[in-house]
Amino acid sequence: MVFVGGMGGLGGGMDVGQPNLSSAKPRGVLELEMRVRDLEHHVARLSLLNQALWEVLREELRLRDEDIEQRAHEVDLRDGKADGEMNGGPVRCPSCNRVSSGKHYKCLYCGQLFEKPLFG
Ligand SMILES: [Zn+2]
Numbered sequence: 001m002v003f004v005g006g007m008g009g010l011g012g013g014m015d016v017g018q019p020n021l022s023s024a025k026p027r028g029v030l031e032l033e034m035r036v037r038d039l040e041h042h043v044a045r046l047s048l049l050n051q052a053l054w055e056v057l058r059e060e061l062r063l064r065d066e067d068i069e070q071r072a073h074e075v076d077l078r079d080g081k082a083d084g085e086m087n088g089g090p091v092r093c094p095s096c097n098r099v100s101s102g103k104h105y106k107c108l109y110c111g112q113l114f115e116k117p118l119f120g
Contacts, residue, residue: 078115
């Protein structure tokens with residue numbers, strides 16, 4: 001008989017009620033691993049497309065990498081935190097300076113339209 005896998009010697013038959021030490025993973029773990037792989041694939045694809053888009057824009061509009069870094073910093077600050085992310089948190093209105101929910105795309109007080117995130 002041939003055992004496949006590294007843990008083939010464990011669980012010789014008298015282990016009823018013992019934790020399963022074989023390489024078999026619970027169904028929930030396998031599903032999470034699949035979701036993580038799927039998300040990693042999507043992130044890699046989005047990164048590739050972002051890079052391609054940026055290179056087209058940089059060439060067509062004669063921009064520099066510093067231009068997109070500056071704009072990214074400005075966009076980052078819209079939710080009030082310089083953390084490299086857009087979190088959809090509270091947004092301070094550039095017109096009336098009051099705070100609205102980032103889930104809405106206009107100021108709840110004065111109606112000023114906020115820049116809607118294209119990829120968010
Ligand atoms: Zn406002």
